[in-house]
Amino acid sequence: MPGPSLPPQKKRKTSKSAEELEIRQTEEILTLAISNSSSLNPLADLVTLLSSTSDAVVAHKAAYALYRVFVLLISGGRMHNGGGTEESKVVRKWLAARFEEYVDMLCGFLKDENKALKTASLQILFSLLKHLSTALSASTSQVQLDTLYFRKVVRALLFCPSSPRYASPDADEGGKVDADIRDMFVDTWFGVYDDLRWFFFREATLILRSTAPADTEHAEVAHNVLSFLERLKTMPTEASELNSFWITEFSTRPRSDAKKGAKSQDDASDEEDLEDDWRTYFDEPEQSSKSSAPARTPRIHTLTTHQSLHSLASHRAQFSICWISLVRKLSSSSALSSRALAVLHRGVLPHFNRPVRLMDWVGGCVDFGGSVGLVALNALFTLIKDHNLDYPDFYTRLYAFFTRDVLHLKYRARFFRLTDLFLSSTHLSAALLASFIKRLSRLSLSAPPAAIVMIIPFVYNVLKRHPALMVMIHRDDMDSSSDPFDANEPSPLLTNAISSSLWELATHREHYISSVSTLARIFTEAFTKAPYSMEDFLDHTYATLFETEAKRKIRKEPALKMELVSGPLFPVQRKRAEDEEVAVEAIPGDVVVELWSF
Numbered sequence: 001m002p003g004p005s006l007p008p009q010k011k012r013k014t015s016k017s018a019e020e021l022e023i024r025q026t027e028e029i030l031t032l033a034i035s036n037s038s039s040l041n042p043l044a045d046l047v048t049l050l051s052s053t054s055d056a057v058v059a060h061k062a063a064y065a066l067y068r069v070f071v072l073l074i075s076g077g078r079m080h081n082g083g084g085t086e087e088s089k090v091v092r093k094w095l096a097a098r099f100e101e102y103v104d105m106l107c108g109f110l111k112d113e114n115k116a117l118k119t120a121s122l123q124i125l126f127s128l129l130k131h132l133s134t135a136l137s138a139s140t141s142q143v144q145l146d147t148l149y150f151r152k153v154v155r156a157l158l159f160c161p162s163s164p165r166y167a168s169p170d171a172d173e174g175g176k177v178d179a180d181i182r183d184m185f186v187d188t189w190f191g192v193y194d195d196l197r198w199f200f201f202r203e204a205t206l207i208l209r210s211t212a213p214a215d216t217e218h219a220e221v222a223h224n225v226l227s228f229l230e231r232l233k234t235m236p237t238e239a240s241e242l243n244s245f246w247i248t249e250f251s252t253r254p255r256s257d258a259k260k261g262a263k264s265q266d267d268a269s270d271e272e273d274l275e276d277d278w279r280t281y282f283d284e285p286e287q288s289s290k291s292s293a294p295a296r297t298p299r300i301h302t303l304t305t306h307q308s309l310h311s312l313a314s315h316r317a318q319f320s321i322c323w324i325s326l327v328r329k330l331s332s333s334s335a336l337s338s339r340a341l342a343v344l345h346r347g348v349l350p351h352f353n354r355p356v357r358l359m360d361w362v363g364g365c366v367d368f369g370g371s372v373g374l375v376a377l378n379a380l381f382t383l384i385k386d387h388n389l390d391y392p393d394f395y396t397r398l399y400a401f402f403t404r405d406v407l408h409l410k411y412r413a414r415f416f417r418l419t420d421l422f423l424s425s426t427h428l429s430a431a432l433l434a435s436f437i438k439r440l441s442r443l444s445l446s447a448p449p450a451a452i453v454m455i456i457p458f459v460y461n462v463l464k465r466h467p468a469l470m471v472m473i474h475r476d477d478m479d480s481s482s483d484p485f486d487a488n489e490p491s492p493l494l495t496n497a498i499s500s501s502l503w504e505l506a507t508h509r510e511h512y513i514s515s516v517s518t519l520a521r522i523f524t525e526a527f528t529k530a531p532y533s534m535e536d537f538l539d540h541t542y543a544t545l546f547e548t549e550a551k552r553k554i555r556k557e558p559a560l561k562m563e564l565v566s567g568p569l570f571p572v573q574r575k576r577a578e579d580e581e582v583a584v585e586a587i588p589g590d591v592v593v594e595l596w597s598f
Helices: 018-036 042-052 056-075 086-109 115-140 147-159 179-190 194-210 220-229 257-268 271-276 278-282 305-309 312-327 334-351 355-368 370-387 394-400 412-422 430-446 449-465 467-472 503-510 514-524 542-550 571-580 591-595
Strands: none
Touching: 018 042, 018 056, 042 056, 042 086, 056 086, 056 115, 086 115, 086 147, 115 147, 115 179, 147 194, 147 220, 179 194, 179 220, 194 220, 194 305, 194 312, 220 312, 220 334, 305 312, 312 334, 312 355, 334 355, 334 370, 355 370, 370 394, 370 412, 394 412, 394 430, 412 449, 430 449, 430 467, 430 503, 449 467, 449 503, 449 514, 449 542, 503 514, 514 542
16 A cells, blocks of 8 residues: 655644534544445545535545545555446446546636645645556556546646636636646646656647637637646656656566567568658657667657656657647747747757757747747757758848837847847858848937947947958948938848948947947947957846946036025016015915925
């Protein structure tokens, strides 16, 4: 019998109500009935009490009482043993119905307003999963998870049904998963145990594929799946890291005879079938450390569940399929797409099987533009750099993002980091680079001071790396009445920016903020200064600029003389007071005059 998998509960001294006494007495009767194999009819009364009570404390105690009773039944083989007389089968069917009612209520409690009740329900659900899987494995002599039960739990986490304690079903229609339930599930189970993570990927994929894109009733499913996946911080990178299992029976290494059978079955097919089999699309051969040739491993779809849990390729395949199913549901929501793209380059692509399979979605996000396109640039660059993705007209698309809006978005710093990286290559043409710095210079005329502080060192670094652009700093032969730069040309190679100048940056030498004007004077000096570190300028805001100015030490006090005049601030009111020779305070005026008279 497995040990308890729930944390110890803190005992508090409270006055016991009649319902609490009934729960305790019913539990004692059921415990005795289980040991004596007598009638279990009081179990229905306890389930009814849990479903009918509106008191969170009573529901909490009833839920734990039922948990202890069902653990005794599961451990005793009363729930999974398929043999026995006809009478025992009827009892087993009746117990299964009561257990299903109990589990449905626990799933509903995950959206309850009482935090203690919903967190306790989540703990009970996963503790029961361990007991059910252990009993099922013992009854079938094969290590396995209670898939039907776990599917019900996953559906509760993704669909979020309303709590049964609410008087009206419309009181809370579910929808988004609660933050405390989400964080508890990720930190306690999803991000810790390899088996639960693998099974969650599989079940979430099935749910995502079963919901239609236009299904408004289940519109929050994609949001909930993304809420779990974006907080997943741990993914195995080596097979030796697959060593944490919630179902302890899975921790034993699978037998190798099944592998041999799979191998012989593979050998029976010819090489053409191996190439054309669509199921190998998600297979990724593991590279041997001693040889550059791929190791001979069974295909993922031929592995048993137990073998898959110990296969790194299987974990990566489930992870990849789940993400592919998810991104197909995000096209209608720019907010969800931005959240997914924010973690894609760092938390998804390194663990993905053949990341180029995401190129259509990432490319579509870049073409969408706006904040979604800005965030997608990071993932697109990762695909280009690390996975040899060929994206035509990349710099034309990047040039299109240089609008007034980009200097006001919250992703501005990330965009400039990426742009600095994109333009760092020494193989780019001078005409293309000139278009970028000229467009930035033009945008700086209407940019906030925090953005100008980024633009000036950015342009300086580009000029420092590409001396061919130095002609844009000062041009005596250029007509001051016209600028050859074509701001409406979409192609950065055809804007004629190389024939223009950066006169826009020269205007900032007279900027009203001293930090901006001082920085702009760098172009009037010799280019002997080392390139700027962009990280020192990317996070500036109005608040940081104001703080810098407020803390600036004045070396020399300015000459200032001011005569303080008491009385009203408005000359008309003062003149009227002098003409009528009455006290200023006695003259009735409007509200503004009265407020500003001291």
